[in-house]
Every structure is written in structure tokens, then in C-alpha cells.
Amino acid sequence: MGRSRTHLLLVSHFNLANLANILRAREDLPWEVSVAPLDQVTAALQGHVPPGASALVWTRPEQVSAVFRKAVHFHPAETAGALAEVDAFADGLIAAAGRFQALYVPTWQYPVQAHFGTGELRHGPYDLLARMDLHLAGRVADVPNIHRMHTARWTHRAGEGAWSERAWYLTKTPFNNAVFHAAADDLIAHHRRSTGHAIKLIVLDLDDTLWGGIVGDDGWENLRLGGHDAAGESFVDFQRTLRGLKERGIMLAIASKNDAAVALEAMDKHPEMVLRRDDFVAMRIDWNDKGAHIADMVRELNIGAQSVMFIDDNPVERSRVRTFLPEVFVPEWPANKLLYDRTLRSLPVFALDAATAEDGRRTALYQEEARREQARAGHADMDGWLRSLGMEVRMAPLNDADMVRVHQLFNKTNQFNLTTRRWTEQELRERMADPARPVWSFRVSDRFGDAGLTGILGMDLGGDGAVITDLVLSCRVMGRKVEETMLHVAVEQARRAGKAEVTARLLPTPKNGPCRGFMERSGFEQAGDTFTWDTVRSFPQPATLELVANGSPA
Amino acid sequence: MPTATPAATEELVRSVLERLNGDLPAADRFAISDDTVIMGDAGVLDSLGIANFIVGLEEEVQRAFGVELALSDQDLAGLFEQPQVTVQVFAAFVHQRASA
Numbered sequence: 001m002g003r004s005r006t007h008l009l010l011v012s013h014f015n016l017a018n019l020a021n022i023l024r025a026r027e028d029l030p031w032e033v034s035v036a037p038l039d040q041v042t043a044a045l046q047g048h049v050p051p052g053a054s055a056l057v058w059t060r061p062e063q064v065s066a067v068f069r070k071a072v073h074f075h076p077a078e079t080a081g082a083l084a085e086v087d088a089f090a091d092g093l094i095a096a097a098g099r100f101q102a103l104y105v106p107t108w109q110y111p112v113q114a115h116f117g118t119g120e121l122r123h124g125p126y127d128l129l130a131r132m133d134l135h136l137a138g139r140v141a142d143v144p145n146i147h148r149m150h151t152a153r154w155t156h157r158a159g160e161g162a163w164s165e166r167a168w169y170l171t172k173t174p175f176n177n178a179v180f181h182a183a184a185d186d187l188i189a190h191h192r193r194s195t196g197h198a199i200k201l202i203v204l205d206l207d208d209t210l211w212g213g214i215v216g217d218d219g220w221e222n223l224r225l226g227g228h229d230a231a232g233e234s235f236v237d238f239q240r241t242l243r244g245l246k247e248r249g250i251m252l253a254i255a256s257k258n259d260a261a262v263a264l265e266a267m268d269k270h271p272e273m274v275l276r277r278d279d280f281v282a283m284r285i286d287w288n289d290k291g292a293h294i295a296d297m298v299r300e301l302n303i304g305a306q307s308v309m310f311i312d313d314n315p316v317e318r319s320r321v322r323t324f325l326p327e328v329f330v331p332e333w334p335a336n337k338l339l340y341d342r343t344l345r346s347l348p349v350f351a352l353d354a355a356t357a358e359d360g361r362r363t364a365l366y367q368e369e370a371r372r373e374q375a376r377a378g379h380a381d382m383d384g385w386l387r388s389l390g391m392e393v394r395m396a397p398l399n400d401a402d403m404v405r406v407h408q409l410f411n412k413t414n415q416f417n418l419t420t421r422r423w424t425e426q427e428l429r430e431r432m433a434d435p436a437r438p439v440w441s442f443r444v445s446d447r448f449g450d451a452g453l454t455g456i457l458g459m460d461l462g463g464d465g466a467v468i469t470d471l472v473l474s475c476r477v478m479g480r481k482v483e484e485t486m487l488h489v490a491v492e493q494a495r496r497a498g499k500a501e502v503t504a505r506l507l508p509t510p511k512n513g514p515c516r517g518f519m520e521r522s523g524f525e526q527a528g529d530t531f532t533w534d535t536v537r538s539f540p541q542p543a544t545l546e547l548v549a550n551g552s553p554a
Numbered sequence: 555m556p557t558a559t560p561a562a563t564e565e566l567v568r569s570v571l572e573r574l575n576g577d578l579p580a581a582d583r584f585a586i587s588d589d590t591v592i593m594g595d596a597g598v599l600d601s602l603g604i605a606n607f608i609v610g611l612e613e614e615v616q617r618a619f620g621v622e623l624a625l626s627d628q629d630l631a632g633l634f635e636q637p638q639v640t641v642q643v644f645a646a647f648v649h650q651r652a653s654a
Contacts (some may be wrong), residue, residue, distance in 0.1 A: 025578060
């Protein structure tokens with residue numbers, strides 16, 4: 001079911017009409033786009049903002065700072081004065097951030113062709129611009145919905161003609177359209193990443209992908225990996241980047257056509273391997289079809305195929321996976337091994353903006369889940385298995401310490417999500433201060449490990465009845481009666497508030513079928529997409545786990 | 555470097571228009587033929603489109619033929635006096651300027 005698009009306002013000192021057209025031409029555009037009047041940056045940020053709107057605020061340093069403007073015309077630069085002007089600009093941005101869903105702020109640039117003499121890097125405009133940019137970065141670093149965008153990436157991609165004097169003097173557009181295409185790609189990719197469409201799993205081939213050479217033919221001792229060898233060093237760098245991604249919560253897996261014992265020996269014994277067995281959530285090393293293996297992993301890990309990326313040096317394997325699993329992202333991969341690391345880094349598909357403790361532990365969490373599933377085989381009935389886990393669910397009102405994770409969970413979770421409503425941190429902070437619209441977080445742990453903060457319940461207790469505004473659960477704990485526990489809490493909260501009924505209105509999306517299925521089985525009375533519980537009765541608390549509220553059993 | 559023949563110039567004009575077209579939302583795109591009216595009454599380009607077209611054309615003429623073509627308002631004034639400037643008419647004008 002389609003959902004209404006939110007709004008993106010383009011705010012700039014220069015003409016962004018071409019960018020607006022390029023964005024509107026994109027079929028995957030998540031926004032309605034409008035352009036603020038040229039050069040009206042402050043007024044646009046202070047003016048009317050449609051609900052849920054975001055803004056691109058793409059300014060020229062010459063117009064943010066009179067000191068910088070003088071500096072490019074060969075006047076001495078007063079750094080302190082320029083930084084004070086940046087402070088004023090930052091104040092405006094920070095004030096506006098509370099009113100917009102997101103502010104995208106491209107870094108400042110000045111054409112590199114400009115020559116200011118030998119002192120240009122020590123006292124000239126480039127030095128000043130670097131200080132201004134860094135100062136702005138520091139000022140907005142703690143504002144979670146201000147996203148700095150990397151302009152140099154766009155001008156680099158556009159090449160030599162990125163800056164266009166012709167376009168500037170004719171239309172007040174400093175860049176050619178190639179820059180705007182690159183900007184559009186990054187804006188849309190950023191939005192997709194922050195709304196649950198980021199890559200969560202990278203499936204990797206081994207031979208000539210993770211290391212150089214064919215381990216079955218060459219032996220692990222002769223693989224090109226590290227050492228005084230250009231390709232060997234590049235494979236190590238590639239593995240380091242992958243491990244960095246893993247530590248930020250991106251899972252890694254192997255799908256390789258190889259003899260498993262031989263490949264694993266290389267992984268265990270090669271001294272230059274950065275990645276070891278424990279770094280992977282799944283390994284399929286045999287001679288079977290990689291597409292089928294990836295489909296298995298998607299099922300096992302309970303993630304969407306659109307969250308998976310497949311990297312293989314072999315174009316035949318890439319083509320096969322693209323055909324078999326069209327939703328899986330299969331980037332073109334360079335034949336030149338020295339470009340592997342750069343290619344991986346250039347893909348705008350990872351959500352790395354704010355890592356949480358859960359991100360760092362994600363691989364371990366899925367490995368714990370695999371052990372949990374193994375234990376399940378020994379139990380004939382579901383409740384017996386759940387009791388054997390010794391589960392504890394700890395609930396707490398939304399608080400500062402949990403804010404980043406709660407915000408992330410709201411914005412990443414698609415399958416078990418009642419409304420798929422995305423909240424800004426600012427909006428969540430407003431709810432923290434509003435006792436009529438409480439939000440609780442739920443942490444789940446058992447004898448196998450700690451799944452962390454994996455559930456959110458939001459309610460509106462201000463009306464005649466109680467309304468469940470948000471019911472969000474990470475797929476990693478679905479089906480363990482945490483969802484029933486959350487409904488139990490919702491009904492108890494409604495009873496305490498003297499409400500006669502609790503209502504949950506499901507907003508269907510193409511992905512939240514699991515949430516609908518649960519609500520339909522929950523015992524709540526269903527009328528279309530609306531589910532109601534009469535608070536004369538308690539909603540039963542599952543006996544297979546212990547619910548703890550504020551340190552004591554609830 | 556290729557010579558700015560009439561046919562090559564017309565091809566270049568069309569390619570610049572096609573690139574502009576590709577950067578427009580689907581609803582705003584226009585059909586391109588020899589008779590497409592670029593500017594003037596019922597022209598397919600608005601004022602920003604005309605400016606983008608001139609910028610793109612100057613860059614492409616320089617890249618393709620090595621000719622620096624700086625079209626001023628006066629240069630274009632004669633063209634604008636015509637009620638309709640088609641692809642063919644504009645290509646002939648550019649060919650004349652690039653060959654001068």
C-alpha cells in the first residue's frame with residue numbers, strides 16, 4: 001500500500017531549480033520537492049514547515065561569511081570573525097533542526113582552480129574555509145537530525161566540469177548537472193538508509209574476493225594476502241573495512257564454491273587474515289548454488305532480501321544471484337583488485353550515522369540466536385522451549401540513555417511495526433516530557449545472551465480510551481512472547497489510567513505483515529485494521545518469561 | 555577534431571536537448587525532432603531551460619569542435635525575433651557561428 005510522501009525543501013544561496021528537476025525525475029524519490037526563494041536561507045528555515053518535512057540547506061561560504069568573501073578577494077582573513085559568522089549560521093541551523101525531520105547540509109567548497117598565491121594554504125581562503133567547515137561540524141555534531149553531506153564527493157564524481165562559470169553567470173547555478181545527479185543519489189540513499197532500507201548483511205565470496213588466489217589450487221600458504229605485495233595489501237585493507245562495518249552492526253557471511261575444510265583452514269591459519277570464523281554469522285562453503293544459499297540466510301536471519309549485498313569477483317555468480325534474488329543488491333565489482341576497498345567504501349548503502357551497543361554486538365546476537373534455535377530442537381513444545389531459555393524482559397520509560405537506540409529501532413524496523421511511523425529525536429524528547437503519551441522500551445535477555453533494547457511500546461492516554469500509537473519489535477526476538485508481554489503492559493497501563501478500552505490501529509505496509517498476523521491472533525477484537533481490548537479483563541502475561549519494571553518484577 | 559558540419563552541428567544540438575530532457579521530470583519531457591520548437595511561441599524550453607541549453611551547447615561545441623562559442627544576448631536577439639526557433643533553425647545558427 002502506498003504511503004504519502006513527505007516534503008523536501010531546497011534552501012540555498014544559489015539556484016537549485018536544476019537539482020529540483022533532477023530529483024523530481026527520479027522514480028525512487030521519497031519526497032515532494034519544492035525550492036525556497038533564491039538566497040532566502042534564513043527566512044526559509046524560519047518559515048512555515050509542513051509536518052515531517054526535511055530540508056537541504058546548501059549554502060555558499062561567501063554568503064555565510066563576509067570575512068570569507070573578503071578573503072577570496074585578497075583581503076586579509078580574520079579567522080575569529082569568520083568563525084563568529086559560522087556560529088550565527090550554526091545557531092540558525094540548530095534552531096531549525098527542531099522543526100524539520102532532517103536537515104541535509106552539504107560541506108562548503110570553493111573551486112580548487114582558484115589561486116591565491118603561495119600563502120593560500122597557510123593564511124588564505126582555503127585554510128579559512130577548512131577552519132569554518134570544521135567549526136560548523138563541531139557545532140552541529142550533537143544534533144542528530146542535521147546530516148552533513150560530502151560535497152567534494154559530488155564534485156569529484158562530476159569531474160573537471162563540475163564548477164561551471166557559464167551556468168553561474170547565466171543562471172546563478174555554480175555546478176553542472178552531474179554534481180546535482182551525484183547529490184540526488186546521496187540524498188535518496190541517505191533517506192533510504194535512515195528509513196529501514198540499509199544493507200544489514202554482506203555475503204562474500206572467498207577466492208579472489210576476500211583473498212587473492214584459489215585456495216583449493218594454491219594452498220592457504222600461497223594466497224595473496226598481506227605481505228610486500230600490492231594486491232595482498234589491498235585484500236587486507238578490504239578485510240579491515242569489512243571488519244569495521246561488522247563492528248558498526250553490518251553482518252558478514254560467506255557463500256563460496258570451495259572445499260569447506262580447505263577454505264576454513266585458510267581462515268584459521270593464514271597469519272594475515274583480518275576476518276576469522278567468528279566474524280561471520282553464516283558460512284555456506286560447498287559446491288551448491290549461491291543464490292539458494294543466500295535465500296537460506298535471509299530466512300535464517302529473518303531479514304529482508306533487500307537488506308542483503310552480495311560481493312563476488314565472478315560476473316557469472318553475480319548475474320546468477322541478480323536473476324535468482326532480484327531484491328539482493330549486487331554491485332558491479334572491479335576486475336582490478338586494488339580497487340576493491342575503494343569500491344566497497346563508495347557504496348552509499350550503509351547506515352553508519354550513530355552506532356549503538358546493539359550494532360557492535362549484532363554478529364554475536366545472531367550467533368546466540370543460532371544456538372537458541374539448536375536448543376529448540378530438544379523441546380517438543382514451544383512453551384517448554386521458551387521456559388528453558390530463562391527469559392527476562394526489562395521495561396523502562398523512554399530516557400536519555402536509550403534515546404539513540406530507540407530512535408534507531410523506530411526508524412529501522414519494518415516487519416513488526418504497527419504504523420511504521422518514523423519519529424525524530426526531537427519528537428521523542430517531546431513525548432518523554434508528556435505523561436499522556438508515554439513510550440516504554442523493552443530489553444530482552446536469556447541464558448544465551450542479551451538481545452538488548454529490542455521493543456518499543458508507545459501509547460496515548462490523553463483521550464477517552466487508551467491508544468497504542470506504536471508497537472515495534474526487532475525481528476531478532478519475534479515469536480518469543482515479548483509481543484504478548486508488550487500488549488499485557490499496554491492493557492495494564494490503560495487500566496491504571498482508568499480507560500475502558502485499548503485500541504491499536506494498524507497502518508498496513510508491504511512489510512508489516514508479521515505485525516498484522518500477530519494482532520489478528522492476539523485476542524484483541526478486530527474491525528478492519530483496528531484492534532480493541534476491553535480493559536474489564538487483563539491481557540494475560542506470558543508465563544514463559546519474567547517481566548521486570550524499574551528493577552522489580554512487574 | 556571533427557569539423558562542425560551542418561549535420562554534425564544539428565546532431566550536437568539534438569544531443570544537448572536530449573540530455574536536458576533526461577534531467578526533467580517525466581511529465582515535463584518533450585519530443586525531439588528537426589521541427590521541435592526550442593524557444594519562442596510554444597517553445598519547449600522555459601527561461602531556465604534556455605539558459606541550461608545555451609550553457610550545455612557552448613560546452614559541447616567546445617568539446618566536440620574545439621570552438622569557443624560565447625553566445626551573448628545580442629547574438630540570440632536575432633533568433634528571438636523569429637516567432638519559433640526550431641532545432642533546425644538553431645542548428646543552422648550555431649553552424650554559422652562555429653564556422654565563422
